[in-house]
Amino acid sequence: GESVGLHLPTLSVQEGDNSIINCAYSNSASDYFIWYKQESGKGPQFIIDIRSNMDKRQGQRVTVLLNKTVKHLSLQIAATQPGDSAVYFCAENMSSGTYKYIFGTGTRLKVLA
Amino acid sequence: KAGVTQTPRYLIKTRGQQVTLSCSPISGHRSVSWYQQTPGQGLQFLFEYFSETQRNKGNFPGRFSGRQFSNSRSEMNVSTLELGDSALYLCASSSLITSGRAGGELFFGEGSRLTVL
Numbered sequence: 001g002e003s004v005g006l007h008l009p010t011l012s013v014q015e016g017d018n019s020i021i022n023c024a025y026s027n028s029a030s031d032y033f034i035w036y037k038q039e040s041g042k043g044p045q046f047i048i049d050i051r052s053n054m055d056k057r058q059g060q061r062v063t064v065l066l067n068k069t070v071k072h073l074s075l076q077i078a079a080t081q082p083g084d085s086a087v088y089f090c091a092e093n094m095s096s097g098t099y100k101y102i103f104g105t106g107t108r109l110k111v112l113a
Numbered sequence: 114k115a116g117v118t119q120t121p122r123y124l125i126k127t128r129g130q131q132v133t134l135s136c137s138p139i140s141g142h143r144s145v146s147w148y149q150q151t152p153g154q155g156l157q158f159l160f161e162y163f164s165e166t167q168r169n170k171g172n173f174p175g176r177f178s179g180r181q182f183s184n185s186r187s188e189m190n191v192s193t194l195e196l197g198d199s200a201l202y203l204c205a206s207s208s209l210i211t212s213g214r215a216g217g218e219l220f221f222g223e224g225s226r227l228t229v230l
Contacts, residue, residue, distance in 0.1 A: 034218065043117070043203055043221030044156070089156065091219075099146045099207050099219060100169040103156035 012110040019077040021107045023090035028071060032093040034101070035064060035075045039086045047075070047088075077109075085111045115140065117222035119204050125228045131192040134225045138185050138206030144168075145187040146219060147179060150201040159202075162187055191227075199229045 013019045025033070031052045036044035050057045050064045050073075057064050063076040073090050087108050091101040118137040126132050138145050147159040158171040162181035179189040185206075191198055205219035 032217075036221075041223075043205075043223045044219075045221070046218050049218065091156075093217075098163075098168050099144050099161050099205070099217060100158050100171075101146075101219065102158070103148070105155040 009105070010108045010110065012112055013080050014112050015080060015082060017080055019075075019080045019084070019109055021075045021077075021088050021090075021109065023073040023075075023104050025071050025073060025090070025092045025102075027092065027094055027102075028068070030092045030094050033064070033066065033073055034091045034093075035062075035073075036089045036091060036103075037084075037086045038089065038106070044089060080109075080111050082111050082113065085109055117204055117206050117220055119202075119222035119225050121225055122223065123226045123228075125230060126194050127230050128194055128196060130194050131190060132194060132227060133188055133190045134202055134204075134227075136187045136189075136204030136206075136222060138187070138204075139208070139220055142206035142208045142220070143185050144207040144217075145181055145185065146205045146207070147187070147189050148203045148205065149173075150203055150224070151199075156203070159189065194229045196229050199227060201226050 034049045035047040037047050038044045048059045048062050048064045050066050055066050061078045065074045087106045089106045090104045093101050120135045144163045146161040148156045150156045160167055160179050161169040165181045176192045181187045201224040203221050203224045205221045207217050207219055
């Protein structure tokens with residue numbers, strides 16, 4: 001069935017190191033992807049998005065890579081900080097013009113001091 | 114600009130009862146989506162409304178329903194509550210209508226945490 005999944009449920013990184021969070025998606029027709037960050041007790045917050053006509057997009061300290069050949073998405077966080085500790089979700093949009101998203105199960109990022 | 118507001122933030126119900134959750138989107142946003150978040154299943158799509166019309170519905174039983182009002186505010190209702198309905202219910206609003214293309218950022222509220230005893 002259709003799914004968006006994450007390879008690692010928990011990722012621990014040293015403060016200052018780079019973090020890479022991975023995601024696999026199953027629908028080759030998906031056109032749009034978002035990474036969200038969710039801190040404890042809060043709703044998900046938008047980090048970065050990418051459309052299927054791109055393979056890389058950069059933001060502030062974050063980069064999203066899209067590999068359509070293997071249906072893989074990754075989020076890279078440079079110089080990880082304690083404030084980056086949260087759960088990260090990838091989401092896949094499968095319905096053009098609407099906001100029905102399929103979310104991954106999430107990866108918890110722990111930043112070690 | 115105020116964000117997405119959800120009420121109540123926390124509530125406790127017993128099995129068999131029903132619950133109504135409310136969501137006020139960001140001013141000017143016409144699309145409202147609802148998601149259920151549980152530790153085991155993550156975020157699962159419930160439904161999406163635009164201009165008072167349900168555009169998409171997730172794979173949930175008919176006990177889950179929703180509606181949107183002319184001012185874009187939305188409510189969702191769960192009837193005959195079950196223990197498994199305990200979850201964080203998240204509302205998200207969006208402003209873009211990307212005709213023929215997917216995508217557009219969802220702005221989430223803080224959620225309504227429902228506990229069913």
